[in-house]
Amino acid sequence: MTEDLLKSFQQAYRNLELLPLIEENDLRRFRVEYGEDTIDELIQLIEDSPNSDGKVVFTGHRGCGKSTLLAEFSRRIEDKYFVVLFSIADTIEMSDVNHINVLFSIAVNLMLEAEARQIDIPASTKNAIDKWFATRVRTEETNIEREASKDFNILKFFSVKLKVDSKIRYELKQEFERKISELIAQLNIIAAAIQAVTKKQILVILDDLDKLDLAVVNHLFKDNIKALCLPGFRIIYTIPIAALREKDLKPTIENETNDQVVAMPVLKLFKKGESHLPNARPFPKTLNILCEILTKRISPNLLKSSTAEKIVLNSGGVLRELIRISNECCRICLRLIRRKPEDKVIINDEILDQAINNIRNDFAMPLGSVDYRILQTTYNNFKPEDPKQQEFLDLLHGLYVLEYRNRQNWYDVHPIIVELLREEGLIDDSQ
Template identity: 30%
Template sequence: MERATKIRELLKVCKPLHLCGEDFDKFHVETSTARGQNSAVRLFNYLDVNRDEPQKILFMGHRGSGKSTELWQLRKLLGDDFRVIAFSIRDEIDISDLKYVDLIFVILNKIMDEALKDGVMIDKSLLDNLYNYWHNEQFIEQLKMEKVNAEASAEAKIGFFNAIRASVKGVLATGKETKKVVREFIEPKLSELITGTNDLITNISQALMEKGKMPILIIEDLDKLEIPVAEELFLNHRNILTELKIHTIYTFPIFLHYSEKFNEIKDAFSHYELLSMIKVNNKDGSENKEGRKIIKEILKMRADIDLFEAEALDFIIEKSGGALRNLFEMIQRAALTIMGRSGADKIDMAAVKNAYTELKSDFERSIARRHQETLVNLYNNRDKKPLADGNLMELLYCLAVIEYNGDRWCDLHPAVIDILKDKGLILDIAKR
């Protein structure tokens, strides 16, 4: 990715994608002064101190807040002391109805992939156990696979297991009825699968420790689960997620932080870390200069700031609420507007206001009538600390309500404030 010097190039540099690799080195801006803490450093310190005992960590934050970029920074800090196995759950399977058995299988699959990639010799007894687990005649027939003789060579068994893994992964990614078959096969024998996965982890850990490394799993995009799916996974099956004998970081939906049962979830895990949104306003509604300065620095790294009229730039920073994803979406929409005008060469107020109107429309479609009382009460509440309930969880899920750091407080997204003003539900002059 190259720094934008033309309006059209904003469409590339303002895609809502996390920074990694060379792009991280070129464009990353440290945001801890605006967020209140450096989550990557905190996670590294926690893991470094507790490296000898597998830690299960929840890493939460709003969608689009920068968690993936923060996790990339963590990977750089971990350096050569850890063997990082990182993946997005959305790249592996369909998450719309994700079940705990799906996640355990995906973890086994990814660990096996990395073991083979690293050339780790798989212990024969472990291979036999994996073979015995999956080599069920009825199950194989339902997956339309070929059987392998129990006396087959280790190479043949690895080949069979690889074929099973590919088939099950495909089913969990796209299957419907077949997905039910896979789950019904795994669920009654889940403890065996966890034992087999832990044996594989031990196998890999021993090989890595000879090289001075420690394995760690980083699982992204679990924070994007819908509320019922997330509750089923993290609340009802939280103990299963902590049974694997490997350092694991689970991205975690911020709305569950406001569940009445969050303490039950928290107590099952070793540690949790929250990446707060960058503050553009303070709790009393006044301008947060540090937060706005940081966001401007982020944009300066990616683009020539002269592509924006000063007033237009200040407007979209304020109206983003500190949500970088919303900021980049508005810039892209404004850039498309300018590109449609003959001779225009700057993002102006008309373009950003048009982009902001589209953002407001997106939020308006997410807010139901039952949410209005919760939103109005929070807007008028001076301490900005709402009580946990179902409405608040839904509003956090769609980013209508944002949590900020400091003494932990919430506020409405600026677009939502303007929607409520348009409806006459709150006064135009804030009662802060």
Template identity: 45%
Template sequence: MNEALLKVFQQAYQDFNLLPLIEPEDIERFRVDYGREPLVRLKQEVNASAKAQKFVFTGHTGCGKSTLLKRFTVEMKPQHFTVFFSIADMIEPADITHRKILYAIAVQLLHAATEKQIAIDDDIKENLLGWLDTTHKQKKEKSTKSEFGLGISNLLKFVTLKFQQEQAAREEFERVFEKRVVDLVKYADRIAAAIQIATKKPVLVVIDDLDKLDLPLVESIYRNNIKVLFSPQFRIVFTIPISATQDPQVMGALTSEGIVRPALFPVSKFFAKSDCHKPEAAPIDKTVNIFLEVLKKRIPAACIDPGTAHQMVLKSGGVMRELVRLGRECCTECMVQLELEPDRADLTINDEILNVAVRNLRNDFARQIGTSLFPVLKQVYQTLNNKDTDSDAFVKLLHGLMVLEYQNDDLWYDVHPIVVDLLQRQGLLE
């Protein structure tokens, strides 16, 4: 086997796994000039806002929100005390409630304050830990002392393990704080106030990955409990799924709390609306080149055919995650071929390799679509719109990236390019 070539594709596979870019060294190595406009818009809105204002950020899954929000957090540091965290790193997504979000905010603030050696009142620390094992007072006292012995710097890890591994701990938390959610807000506010006094900077918390929640959870959190969720007296950036913006009740709840409209990270457009289905239409070079740059930073030029790279970009539909998925699938296929044909020394990512990658992702989409959603997909493709954008079928397609939302002067929709292949194979399109 060509071990040197195998290592090239193994490294490329690993590099595609680096999105979202969170660590400074990864950002430095792989960042491209992508998403600058929505980042600047969010910065200006936050800087011009009141100190207790809340913000909601949305966009298709995998469009680059996490990388952008991390970059945004870094750029806001000179004027703010910033805290960035992913809710998915603390709590199982299916088990998230508004109480757990508020608790996560308080814990993350406490952790950040401790790292900066900012004094926080002992009663706050005790209450953020003391709910554990409350059913047995003696056991509680013993465990609480033990937990404080870990040091506040290990609090985040301790709480995360409790929430992720112990169903009993999650149930106990909900029982204890079911009628004490206001206390969680008070703890967060007191920690934020201590930080602001010590640093002379307003607090800004950015919560990532709330946009990956299933829609019933989004409705429960953002529609039914929005007022208490937005009650902390410092700036917070939340995320929501783009499909939730199709729900008038969710949007109404956000509007009632001062969110005029969610900040949007739009899908990149490779074609103008009028050209998107014309075979002879030329794609927008500026957008295509940004996506090509992502490939260049991960795959050596000698290992990918330029025409194949161009087609890989177009097949992504303008969603960065889809480009990453295609890149990883291509690398996997190359690694497989090198083992099946050990003497090959000229293997590159070409159209044949890309076709296998597209086939694999097409089958992934087919499993989600079944048969009932094909009429909706066909209608969206033919009209670039949908008659009932808040229908369950359309929202499911939007949430699953089978339908993509684009915008310029008009809001319009199109079918993911790989899903278009499915429609053609079903005989629904010429």
């Protein structure tokens, strides 16, 4: 019995990895329908754009389900477009992302996808493209590797080196910093070659830019958005929700993309202000969606239904937080099973309280007095004093503050953070 229980929780723990649903098998097992309006908006912008080179910026809180939704979106339109979906986090060292290696990574991934699908690009064109890649860097290491193996693949070389080799990234920056037009021209040659064979227009979806630090995002999009918009094919870029609150960045992005900005909202559990009231009842539809996500990943005999609802409420409607809380609960249960094999272990309110405390402590560590004042103001007024203040943007980026959308946007403090405010005497529940 203990061994069966252990295996059941181990399976639930594996099901609760903080990863997007990209693979077909994962989508089949865990996908719950949500975000249909957002998918419809993306399809409309891509299919109805008067130009074949339109750029779309896709934003939302980290962990709100953007990557899973983009994977589903790409599946729905792959019959009409040659879709290349890849993560910048898998391609480039995140602390060293710039517009040059972003564009170069698009070139590499376009060709890798063409190879994977066995697109029969004419040999002369393919050889010319490979030669262009091979002459972009001139490190001795490159020459050694190319000569050492007959099967050397320059595309796979770059797909690895962009991630791990700072020297390669530096060489690319030096190579193209003053001749970005050459890089764009080569991107367009690659896209045209693929399009000529497939008879499909190109769509590149560049995910996980929203996971970059705000300073990197600011430099990437504010200073170099014109370069990112130059390729002659459709591209969807992701950015963090906090970046669109930067006073100089938002108008720049809207202007350069012709206002093609799509925001994926957090799943809203309450009307504005109702979550602060005792015995408040959440929207049944949202509650059911989030509970369904849990039941697809955790066997019902491992989780009390009333506790499942409390997990949902503590997530604030953010999918990442729903999974993170549940994952922490499973970790606690797995330790208990090994420590007390004779006990019947289930995720109940006591286990949830332990998980919440652990996550709250993680949240609390970086907070200072300025942060607490901003959180207090946001909790009381559903907005900060200054939504452009960098400390507020950092709190928004870190999920301490959540943005919700009605006719007007409003903000609330992450439910797990509310108890921290109470402990600091910053919330008066008697009012």
